[in-house]
Amino acid sequence: MKKNVSIILLLILFFSCASYRKTKFTLDSVKLGDDIHLVIKKYGNPFKSDVYNENNFHWTKIYYKEAVGVSGYTYILTTALTFKDSILVKIEQKDKYLLDGKNFISVEPINDNIP
Structure with missing residues (x-):
């Protein structure tokens, strides 16, 4: 009887835990060193982008x-993905x-200091 109660309590505890939804940008899906064209092909057009040149480098930041x-919220x-060349x-x-x-959806910078 004690064993059955323990198993039931354990199952209730296990199934009542909230599961977290993963972002599509997990570390195994996008990696430093990936090419911008590969990322855009994989995830589609970005919501927003910033592009500029600095110190002979072409910087692109896509959002x-x-x-x-x-947990119900x-x-x-x-x-934000920052690309150098x-x-x-x-x-x-x-x-x-x-x-x-x-x-x-609001548009606000994550960090104005690029890179």
């Missing part, structure tokens, strides 16, 4: 947004909680 649910996750050199992520489930 992707996705909704991520965590929705966050907008912004992933078309090669990925930096990955940044920032989340923003959606109050009362209102769906809005």
Whole structure:
């Protein structure tokens, strides 16, 4: 009897745990050193992009947004990918909680200091 109760409690504990939704930009799906054309082909056109030249290098920063649910709460996750001469050199992520489930997307810099 004790064994059955223990197993039932263990199963309840196991199945009641919240699972976290993964972002599509996991470390095994996009890697430093990837080519910008490969990333855009894989994930589609970015939400926003910044492009400029500095110190004889061509810098491109592209942004992707996705909704991520965590324990019943929705966050907008912004992933910024920085490329130096078309090669990925930096990955940044920032989340923003959606109050009362209102769906809005704001454009705000993750970090103005590029790279």
